Amino acid sequence: MMCSTVISQLGFECHPIGETMRIISPFTYCDDGEHVGAFVREVNGRFLISDRCDALMNMEARGISITKRRFEEIRSLLHREGTELNDRGEIIGWATESNIGNVTADIIRAGILASTLSVDWHQPVHAERFESVVIDFLYHSLPKGMLQLKDSVTGMSGHQIPIPVTVKTTDPKYVFTSSVKHGGSWNSAYSLLGKLIDLKNANDTLNNRFVIVDSEAIGEQMQQLSLLFHESSHVLPFSKRESWIKRLAA
Structure with missing residues (x-):
């Protein structure tokens, strides 16, 4: 699968890393300017899109403690928005070749939403x-x-x-x-x-x-x-x- 398949309608950066593609958006997490992205990997004819825990790790790097209550609050928000936060802390989605661009955009949007939710939790x-x-x-x-x-x-x-x-x-x-x-x-x-x-x-x-x-x-x-x-x-x-x-x- 070529990068152009994923980002032809997104305008994001795409970097092949072995069998995985690293997608980098122009959007950033709250507070630190780190760009929000996603990883795309083919699994048995479908495509797994994941942030590989980037959103939660970004919060922790900013000094935010991810308590069980906060984890469930993020999970609930993302579920309402049509994406999944799994037990490992990854924002994930599954796609076919026909909708891979849309699902990738949804995962990146979910990372932005999760980061926005954390603003009020950030207390140096x-x-x-x-x-x-x-x-x-x-x-x-x-x-x-x-x-x-x-x-x-x-x-x-x-x-x-x-x-x-x-x-x-x-x-x-x-x-x-x-x-x-x-x-x-x-x-x-x-x-x-x-x-x-x-x-x-x-x-x-x-x-x-x-x-x-x-x-x-x-x-x-x-x-x-x-x-x-x-x-x-x-x-x-x-x-x-x-x-x-x-x-x-x-």
């Missing part, structure tokens, strides 16, 4: 550590019983938005954290911005969204990060926590 180690430090500070600074952890609120989109910390004042305050390193990726900040806008649109009469920012990690880019969040929430630099903690409890 330093960001998780910062969130824990913030929660510890709030726990020891606010009256006992005033905090509620890991609650959720319905956004305008209908999705449940996880709230790291809720301060149980008369009008509950929703507290998020953001830790972005100076010169590093802002993907986590952009993901948080989407959640904040979703909450704001669900009820714009309540100005009760707060983002505690790792002001030491962001350094000189603190102003830019504040501008990103300022229309959807109050921005609280963690380095100035003594000046805003009473306001948060009021």
